[in-house]
Amino acid sequence: MSWTMSLSVLGFLLVLVAVVLGQDGINQSTCVAEAAAALAKGIVTRDWGVTYSTQSICALKGSTVNLSCSYKYPSSYTVTSTFWFTKCKWPTYISLLNDSDYTGRVNYSSNQINTNTLTITDLRVNDSAIYWFRFLTNLNEGKYYGNPGVTLSVTGLQVNMSATTVTEGGRVTMNCITTCNLTGSTIWFKNKHLINSNTSLYLNPVSSMDAGNYSCVVKGFNDLCSPEQTLTVLFGPKNTSVSVSSSGEIVEGSSVTLTCNSDANPPVYKYTWYKKNVTSPIASGQNYSITNITSEDSGEYYCEAENKYGHLNSSLVFVNVLWTQSSYLTLIIVVISVVLVVLILCICGFICFR
């Protein structure tokens, strides 16, 4: 089999590969076909070539990546233009510098003769593509680009939870995942605060305190952080307490509101009020108001908070209704009156007896 024939076969295969790879309206097949034709014409020989330093790279969203290559050509030619591309529309290969999808994010550099490095900053998931290096020479037939190019996969880190909603006492496993093959310990954050763990995160049993937003970082991999993932913990009422609206003394005739507070998820849907030594509930609702309070309302109160996962009573709150001055006055008058009446009766009795 001749050199040309085998090149034709290779070219045909390249077209097939390119058709398979063609994506999102980017028609690479035509340009690959041109390369195949060039190969078939025998223009391209062992004197021409592009060698990429790596054939595939996985990089994290937001990071910077370098793709490098070296290239060769017969010494009778002079290179006039070098660039990288991912898209082409026959007969144009679009340099990444001219590609609006990459504006301000690419740079070409060359630190050695016949080498080139493409730097893409602030990587996006959509930058995932095959990147080819192309060079043109002073002679029209002396154009070349190197297959198979570099396959770049851009991926984000992600927190994968075995469950995003869990009832207290259950368990949750969190992994920091990407489609890249990342190696390195994982650093975890809860509500942006570092948690000491370098592997998967196991919460078992889950407590209500574990609820929050989790994110992760793979150490040594550009230290880029995943988006936050929220863990919701469902639990019955906790820390049920009663607060009293008036801070000072409660006097007869005034109004008082007792408020029941409790942490719960989902929130408390039922509040019940009790008075000590009164067997049946006295009220329901988060607030219990007593207007025109009397001394009979004095006593110890508590509330019960309830949701789907349980119920909890608050501790007792003592409501002490003080008498007002007029009440004291009335009492004193009543006492004096009684004493006087008793005295008068006694005197009358004594006189009558006599």
Ligand SMILES: *[C@@H]1O[C@H](CO)[C@@H](O)[C@H](O)[C@H]1NC(C)=O
């Ligand atoms: C790509 O271009 C080739 C040649 O012009 C054409 O036959 C093919 O249909 C195009 N493919 C797509 C997906 O546009």
Ligand SMILES: *[C@@H]1O[C@H](CO)[C@@H](O)[C@H](O)[C@H]1NC(C)=O
């Ligand atoms: C990319 O290459 C430049 C120099 O060409 C270097 O300064 C930079 O650190 C490299 N970046 C990465 C992510 O390798």
Ligand SMILES: *[C@@H]1O[C@H](CO)[C@@H](O)[C@H](O)[C@H]1NC(C)=O
């Ligand atoms: C990039 O654009 C410039 C001017 O807009 C043009 O001269 C150059 O040929 C283009 N390069 C490529 C490779 O498309």
Ligand SMILES: *[C@@H]1O[C@H](CO)[C@@H](O)[C@H](O)[C@H]1NC(C)=O
């Ligand atoms: C491209 O790289 C060169 C040298 O490495 C630097 O001077 C230039 O500022 C860079 N351009 C951009 C847009 O980063």
Ligand SMILES: *[C@@H]1O[C@H](CO)[C@@H](O)[C@H](O)[C@H]1NC(C)=O
């Ligand atoms: C990524 O590409 C898809 C499909 O081509 C497009 O719908 C989407 O808007 C792009 N996203 C960004 C951020 O450019």
Ligand SMILES: *[C@@H]1O[C@H](CO)[C@@H](O)[C@H](O)[C@H]1NC(C)=O
């Ligand atoms: C995340 O974890 C769940 C449960 O462990 C699993 O079913 C799912 O496939 C994982 N998702 C990814 C993208 O790995």
Ligand SMILES: *[C@@H]1O[C@H](CO)[C@@H](O)[C@H](O)[C@H]1NC(C)=O
């Ligand atoms: C990821 O790396 C492991 C070991 O380093 C290797 O066995 C595995 O094949 C790699 N997976 C991929 C998809 O590259």
Ligand SMILES: *[C@@H]1O[C@H](CO)[C@@H](O)[C@H](O)[C@H]1NC(C)=O
């Ligand atoms: C992970 O942490 C444990 C102790 O917290 C330590 O023994 C282990 O060496 C660490 N592993 C890595 C890969 O850092």
Ligand SMILES: *[C@@H]1O[C@H](CO)[C@@H](O)[C@H](O)[C@H]1NC(C)=O
């Ligand atoms: C978690 O994130 C959500 C939305 O992203 C936000 O509303 C909530 O306040 C965050 N929680 C904490 C504890 O930071």
Ligand SMILES: *[C@@H]1O[C@H](CO)[C@@H](O)[C@H](O)[C@H]1NC(C)=O
């Ligand atoms: C209950 O109160 C304690 C002590 O004040 C506090 O540490 C804890 O976070 C509270 N529980 C909930 C679920 O808010």
Ligand SMILES: *[C@@H]1O[C@H](CO)[C@@H](O)[C@H](O)[C@H]1NC(C)=O
């Ligand atoms: C409430 O009942 C207890 C015994 O059940 C009793 O000792 C206490 O005196 C009662 N208090 C009032 C104010 O009736």
Ligand SMILES: *[C@@H]1O[C@H](CO)[C@@H](O)[C@H](O)[C@H]1NC(C)=O
């Ligand atoms: C409060 O109660 C007393 C005694 O029951 C009554 O005389 C008075 O009118 C009440 N005041 C109001 C504002 O309801």
